[in-house]
Amino acid sequence: MSTIVSVDTRDIRFPTSLELDGSDAMNPDPDYSAAYVTIRTDAPDGLAGDAFVFTIGRGNDVQVAAIDTLRGHLLGRDVEELLRDMGETSRLLMHDSQLRWLGPEKGVMHMAIGAVVNALWDLRAKRAGLPLWQHLASLSPEELVSLVDFRYLTDAITPDEALAILRAAEPGRAERTARLLEVGYPAYTTTPGWLGYSDEKLERLCREAVADGFPQIKLKVGADLDDDVRRLGIARRAVGPDFPIAIDANQRWDVSDAIAWVNALAEFHPAWIEEPTSPDDILGHAAIARGIRPVRVATGEHVQNRIVFKQLLQAGGMAVMQIDATRVGGVNENIANLLLAAKFGVPVCPHAGGVGLCEAVQHLSMFDYVAVSGSMDGRMIEYVDHLHEHFAVPTEVVRGRYLAPTAPGASTEMLQESVDAYTWRGAHAEVTA
Amino acid sequence: MSTIVSVDTRDIRFPTSLELDGSDAMNPDPDYSAAYVTIRTDAPDGLAGDAFVFTIGRGNDVQVAAIDTLRGHLLGRDVEELLRDMGETSRLLMHDSQLRWLGPEKGVMHMAIGAVVNALWDLRAKRAGLPLWQHLASLSPEELVSLVDFRYLTDAITPDEALAILRAAEPGRAERTARLLEVGYPAYTTTPGWLGYSDEKLERLCREAVADGFPQIKLKVGADLDDDVRRLGIARRAVGPDFPIAIDANQRWDVSDAIAWVNALAEFHPAWIEEPTSPDDILGHAAIARGIRPVRVATGEHVQNRIVFKQLLQAGGMAVMQIDATRVGGVNENIANLLLAAKFGVPVCPHAGGVGLCEAVQHLSMFDYVAVSGSMDGRMIEYVDHLHEHFAVPTEVVRGRYLAPTAPGASTEMLQESVDAYTWRGAHAEVTA
Numbered sequence: 040m041s042t043i044v045s046v047d048t049r050d051i052r053f054p055t056s057l058e059l060d061g062s063d064a065m066n067p068d069p070d071y072s073a074a075y076v077t078i079r080t081d082a083p084d085g086l087a088g089d090a091f092v093f094t095i096g097r098g099n100d101v102q103v104a105a106i107d108t109l110r111g112h113l114l115g116r117d118v119e120e121l122l123r124d125m126g127e128t129s130r131l132l133m134h135d136s137q138l139r140w141l142g143p144e145k146g147v148m149h150m151a152i153g154a155v156v157n158a159l160w161d162l163r164a165k166r167a168g169l170p171l172w173q174h175l176a177s178l179s180p181e182e183l184v185s186l187v188d189f190r191y192l193t194d195a196i197t198p199d200e201a202l203a204i205l206r207a208a209e210p211g212r213a214e215r216t217a218r219l220l221e222v223g224y225p226a227y228t229t230t231p232g233w234l235g236y237s238d239e240k241l242e243r244l245c246r247e248a249v250a251d252g253f254p255q256i257k258l259k260v261g262a263d264l265d266d267d268v269r270r271l272g273i274a275r276r277a278v279g280p281d282f283p284i285a286i287d288a289n290q291r292w293d294v295s296d297a298i299a300w301v302n303a304l305a306e307f308h309p310a311w312i313e314e315p316t317s318p319d320d321i322l323g324h325a326a327i328a329r330g331i332r333p334v335r336v337a338t339g340e341h342v343q344n345r346i347v348f349k350q351l352l353q354a355g356g357m358a359v360m361q362i363d364a365t366r367v368g369g370v371n372e373n374i375a376n377l378l379l380a381a382k383f384g385v386p387v388c389p390h391a392g393g394v395g396l397c398e399a400v401q402h403l404s405m406f407d408y409v410a411v412s413g414s415m416d417g418r419m420i421e422y423v424d425h426l427h428e429h430f431a432v433p434t435e436v437v438r439g440r441y442l443a444p445t446a447p448g449a450s451t452e453m454l455q456e457s458v459d460a461y462t463w464r465g466a467h468a469e470v471t472a
Numbered sequence: 473m474s475t476i477v478s479v480d481t482r483d484i485r486f487p488t489s490l491e492l493d494g495s496d497a498m499n500p501d502p503d504y505s506a507a508y509v510t511i512r513t514d515a516p517d518g519l520a521g522d523a524f525v526f527t528i529g530r531g532n533d534v535q536v537a538a539i540d541t542l543r544g545h546l547l548g549r550d551v552e553e554l555l556r557d558m559g560e561t562s563r564l565l566m567h568d569s570q571l572r573w574l575g576p577e578k579g580v581m582h583m584a585i586g587a588v589v590n591a592l593w594d595l596r597a598k599r600a601g602l603p604l605w606q607h608l609a610s611l612s613p614e615e616l617v618s619l620v621d622f623r624y625l626t627d628a629i630t631p632d633e634a635l636a637i638l639r640a641a642e643p644g645r646a647e648r649t650a651r652l653l654e655v656g657y658p659a660y661t662t663t664p665g666w667l668g669y670s671d672e673k674l675e676r677l678c679r680e681a682v683a684d685g686f687p688q689i690k691l692k693v694g695a696d697l698d699d700d701v702r703r704l705g706i707a708r709r710a711v712g713p714d715f716p717i718a719i720d721a722n723q724r725w726d727v728s729d730a731i732a733w734v735n736a737l738a739e740f741h742p743a744w745i746e747e748p749t750s751p752d753d754i755l756g757h758a759a760i761a762r763g764i765r766p767v768r769v770a771t772g773e774h775v776q777n778r779i780v781f782k783q784l785l786q787a788g789g790m791a792v793m794q795i796d797a798t799r800v801g802g803v804n805e806n807i808a809n810l811l812l813a814a815k816f817g818v819p820v821c822p823h824a825g826g827v828g829l830c831e832a833v834q835h836l837s838m839f840d841y842v843a844v845s846g847s848m849d850g851r852m853i854e855y856v857d858h859l860h861e862h863f864a865v866p867t868e869v870v871r872g873r874y875l876a877p878t879a880p881g882a883s884t885e886m887l888q889e890s891v892d893a894y895t896w897r898g899a900h901a902e903v904t905a
Contacts, residue, residue, distance in 0.1 A: 068569070101584075148580055193727070
């Protein structure tokens, strides 16, 4: 038996606002940040579990405080017992009734629990000597189902239905694992499309994205319609008439605005419109989806939990599910989300970028391919070429595809020198003018 | 001009778990707590604004940290400028893009903003020399509309529609104010119905509630159906065949369970079923509402924001709106909720109890009566007789009615000796066994 001896947190912030990398219609000046947690044990293997919540600056200290408050559930606990039944471990944290009041199952406290769950999965995969995607894909359908909290889901998917989905994918696991290791997983790039970039930079980056082999690019929209028409025109001319261009409004619109604005951009044939309105507005997403056909609605990076994903699927408000590795309650809740997507036949194209989101979420898509949906068709992971150098096992994207990681763990461990260099010491102004 | 010179916070926790006051199917051992904030200025009047977020124990420190992170928006600011345009002040806090990432508009960060907004309203009402309900009811329809953030609402209610609702209620304001001061506002009591109480205590408290003049009682249900049948039988016999008994499941069920369980209790004619499932499950609430007619669905104490309330109304999932004073973004967002309820013709029966929730929320119902819905019909405020002695202006309930407070402010100021006596110093075990 070994015991958890420390749960260390760090408030890490990168000064990305200085370059306007990551600027969009709702987030003009993000400082990409991580509320980072490291769980250490007294085991002789010396392995630790690392994970984080991605934030965009102010409030990262609150996110750290929320992770800190979970220490009481972890310190001194038998780590083998926690890792052995990760379904029960997740429920232990999620169902702490006093902490649950702070959500329930949403926002700062929910993301904190997700970070702890993810750190434990990182440790478990390291102990198993496998990358997380492969470790998850080695589990039996029964164990995978035991990881999921079906509370509030059974009107859309039951444990038996989930089991049937996983069993149907089981025979092809070995073949798909081999294929994934050989060809990787499709990526699309958002690098060209930030609102803060000049037209010249936009055009150059669009051409580079095509040359680099990406199958799709994405542009931010929603601040000004004339600008969007001009920028989409530049991008469309740069990439040619048939190349997929997704657009992303980052929650900027009300329902009727969304319908009018997207229809005004229809001539550019967007591959999808992402976050057209509030991530909480399930009925609004459904109304928008009906109003902009055949353009598809994509959403998910701010969807708070499996219960909202369930309803977006039930209402027909989401044709592309964009899970995020650190928004929900960790790997366990994202397995629920993957199963929901499979049940409703909707492709999962994860949100990534930020700090470490590419590293973290690739494991979920790869697990989905091997053991859940069994398909890469119409699926791809967002890719932004920022801040990968701070990770122990950085994402590798080659010719528009994520190479499957082979190092043990969840790829969520940062380099110690980066952790130390970017630990927040109040260096940026706390309030923008 | 005067300036904000301090934003002080306190982590206040009452050891209510020792008595099982407040125990329900999801919250077996709450320690009623307040993340308390006091905003002071250098004005010669010496007035401060006080408010809080109600929590149930662990994590109250995280809620305090979230309020602390808003200091940068307040310290050194011209307080008259902030108070003059509370719509703009609310938006300043809500639309901080970096903090918004932590919700958006939900959970710990959203409630922290709500506490600051409420503290500023407390200060503004104190400066105006009026109780908050009367101060709000003295504002023009135009100013009230300017307080509301209509983002994500316009498919359900536009500013013009809100203005029409407020203008229609304007002629009767003086008459209703006089009536409110004369007769008070209806209260119902949850005191008899906590799960942790014995059958004898339940029966005695039911009889006392009727004798005390309350027009309705409420019982917690959802832990065990046989227990619920027995307890509802005791209550029904104690209060007689026609007296309204509401029931509250505190989110315990999935959709099909809720329908089956409520139908199994139909013989007791519940006045409403409260929180039958996750507060996030709009479509689930609608399905339950269809499945349990004529029993009505009530919800709201955990509804994160106006966007979810909007959809519950659009979907027909909520026949009684139970706003909470500290769950959403403060007075401003609750005015949006009251306007939505008026638009859809749904009565507002606020959630209260906890610490100070009766004190805080009564002002919103009374404002609603005077200036929005113009009616007390079918409306009442929850009442629990706990912890009022810690407030400077405690709620007064007489013969089943809240007396309209007349002291200036929002009634959210705690007594300094209570603040000092119950400031958390780690006295309870941080994790239950």
